[in-house]
Amino acid sequence: MMASEKLRIAVFLSKKRGWEIAHEAVLHPSMLSKILHGIEKVKSNDPRVLRVAKVVGIPPEECFVEVGEVTGSEKSCEKASD
8 A cells, every 4th residue: 555646746736845744744754755655655544644635635535545556647658658
């Protein structure tokens, strides 16, 4: 399980800086980065991810994706390479 693409995009497009989001979510900025880039694996309903989602306004059910599941941008890349 890992953070969803929708959550990553919401964080990157937020008007708040990454460290501000991390601070509001009670996380160290490096841990936020590790979660968003898939270095730190998360479990379903991980409270760290849910706190980040709350800060950026993403519903909890849209925060997680199974490892190996193809996301929207990956589908676009596959079509472009054909």
